[in-house]
Amino acid sequence: MELYETNQLKIYNSLSKSKEIFKPVVEGNVGMYVCGPTVYSNVHLGNVRTFMSFDLVFRYLKQLGYKVRYVRNITDAGHLENDADEGEDRIAKKARLEKIEPMEVVQRYTVDFHETLQKINNLPPSIEPTATGHIVEQIEIIKDILQKGMAYEINGSVYFDVLKYNETEHYGILSGRNIEDSIHNTRELDGQSEKKNPQDFALWKRAEEKHIMRWPSPWGEGFPGWHLECTAMSTKYLGEIFDIHGGGMDLKFPHHECEIAQSKVKNKVNPVNYWMHANMLILNGQKMAKSTGNYILPNEIFTGENNILSKAFSPSATRFFMMQAHYRSVLDFSNDALEAAEKGYIKLMEALNKLDNIEVGKVSSVNIGDWKQRCYEAMNDDFNSSVLIANLFEGVKYINLLIEKKETISAADFKEFQNTLNTFVFDVLGLKNDLEQNASEKLNGLVEMLIKMRKEARDNRDWALSDKIRDELAVLGIQLKDGKEGTTFSIN
RNA sequence: GGCGUUUUGGCCGAGUGGCUAGGCAGAGGUCUGCAAAACCUCGUACAGCGGUUCGAAUCCGCUAGACGCCUCCA
Structure with a gap:
């Protein structure tokens, strides 16, 4: 009997804006897709937080006994800078600046991405597909949407017809917008575009002469629109309807909204049962972002080479810091907060190192069963790592009291206690014991x-x-x- | 301007209509040759103003602030 049969997991679904009991499409199996990074620069700590949040989800689902297929893409092409930029591919732009091949940029930052996530002890996903590896699939989807009359071609580019889609579907269902508002509010911004409406988004973009990354298509040489790759790869590996789709809060609109629209037209179904959005990491009162320069790199934390922190912090302490907050809350990054978290982390590890000093007795004065239950309940409640950690510190208190012989524990309970601590600290939270190393x-x-x-x-x-x-x-x-x-x- | 989120003690951060997490820092105590650790105790916080209620920090409204999205973004 698997744990998921006795644990009722609740997930906050961004689509319904409420916590729902999790029920996978196929019992015992979970399909999860998370929007991965665009590999044109080093991942910053804000990116890492999102991937860590879903690493927690992945780990806990596995702990519950689910067989999880976790797909996370690498965006290595097709990311539009903006419409006014004539569709220059973001990666190609950076490549030209550095005078190297686009795929070299991709390779360099993909390696950095993997190294960073490994340092912070994220588990690798089950499948990590790349956008450039799925051009064919994307073209097929575009053909299908064109054929259904929900897209139009202009000058070698193909755009999704949002207004037409909105006649029968609700464009904005996830982000809580309605298209009319959006028309009124963007009218002034856009100049002369080849799009019929400013709300329309690109499925395929014509490649200009100088554009390096380009693929042949029925509409000429070009590259796919950003929103399309996730639809192509998620449904390819997880099916037309899958369980969980995750990503950063900032992708809710328009990215995820567009994914829903694409799937609804192509497959006539809502692609995702549970939409999960991880909240932002805040630095200096604003979200970390590459574009604004307001960010810190993970390596700068691990080495202490930065102007924000007073010293270096280990990946584990950093991970602990993030796990102390709930994934749906905004988290403030600061030196004080990290220092406090580090001390808490050390306290937890020191306690675990002392487990061997506990002498077991005949009876238990501490209720390990109840405590264990509370740990699971915390995680069952929308992956509340914050409450889980509070319970783990309750466990630390038990350890100290047991060593001082102010409490007693039976051999059986001790074994369960030890197993549960290890499960949650190392398997679920993904912490490492730096002290032991x-x-x-x-x-x-x-x-x-x-x-x-x-x-x-x-x-x-x-x-x-x-x-x-x-x-x-x-x-x-x-x-x-x-x-x-x-x-x-x-x-x- | 539109949509959404949020405002918790010195700091970071959970949470619930009444029993009021946790970590860090601080105070007192126990223990100790000294110290540290550990343990015990403590501060009695929920932006402001109204309303609903027997009872709200928790529900509703208004006001103010902050943040996110509306353009690439984890």
């Missing part, structure tokens, strides 16, 4: 220190003490070897 270095330092103290004893001809140090270390499996150059040691 440093342990071997510290052990070396410790033995060096004893060698020094033993030398002092020997210099004082305190043979009793020096022999005691050597013998007791030997019992621990640490052998001291006195040589001409001083004392060395080996650990068995």
Whole structure:
């Protein structure tokens, strides 16, 4: 029996604006798609937060026993800068600036993306498709939408006819807009565009002469519109209707709105059952963004090379900092907040390291079953990592009280306690125990220190003490070897 | 201007119509040769103004601030 059968998971659905009981299309299986990065620069911490939020979702779904297919794309083409820019591809633009091949830019930043997410201990998705690898699929969708009369071709570009779509469907269903408002409010902004209406979005863009990334199509050489790739790749790997679609809050409109429209026309169905949106990471009172320069890179945190932080912070402390907030809340990034989080993280890890010091007894005075239940309930309530962590600190308190023998625990309960802590701290939250990783270095330092103290004893001809140090270390499996150059040691 | 979100104690951050997370910082205490850690206790916060209610920080309205989207964006 899998855990999902006894745990009622609730997910906040952006589409209904309410928490709903999660029920997958196919029992025991979950299809999840998350909009990935555009690989034209290093991922900043704000990007990382979103991917970490969905990493938490992925991890918890797996913990509940679901078989999860997690698809996250790499946008390596087709990202329109803006309409006035004659559709110059964002990646091509950067490539020209740096005088290198577009795919070289893509490669460089894809590697950076993977390295960064690995450092912060995100699990890799099940499938990570690229936009350039799915040009054919995208062209097929465009043909289909054209054939159904919901798009039109002009000068080698194809646009989705939003107004026509809106006659029978609601364009704006996800973001809570209606097209009429939007017409009134964008009229002044747009100049002469080849689009029929400013609201229309590109499915295919004609490539100008200088444009490097281009593919042949029935409408001439060009490249696909940004919104299309997600529709193509999500439905290709997860089916026409799948369970979860995630992304940053800032993608809700127009990106996700457009995805819904494309799928509704092509497949005549609402593609996604649960829309999840992760909230923004705020720096200096505003969201982190590449375009405004208001951002910090993960590596700048890990090395401490930046003007914002007083010191370096480990990936784990950084991850803990983010996990302390709920994924749907705006989170403020600051030195004080990170410092506080780091201390909390260390407190948690220190407690886990002390688990072995607990002596089990016959009966338990702490209610491990209830506590475990509260941990699951926190996560079942729309992945509330914040409340989960509060419960974990309750567990820290238990550990300390048990060591001080102010509480007691049975062997069976202790095993469950230990398993549950490990499950939530390492498997679900995805934290790593940095303190443990440093342990071997510290052990070396410790033995060096004893060698020094033993030398002092020997210099004082305190043979009793020096022999005691050597013998007791030997019992621990640490052998001291006195040589001409001083004392060395080996650990068995 | 439109749409949406939000405003919690010194800081970060959960949450609920009445039993009022958690972390960090702070105060007092226990323990300790000293210290640290740990444990116990404490501050009694929910933008402002109205309303609904036996009762609201939690529901509704208004006001103010902040943020996000409306253009590429995690």
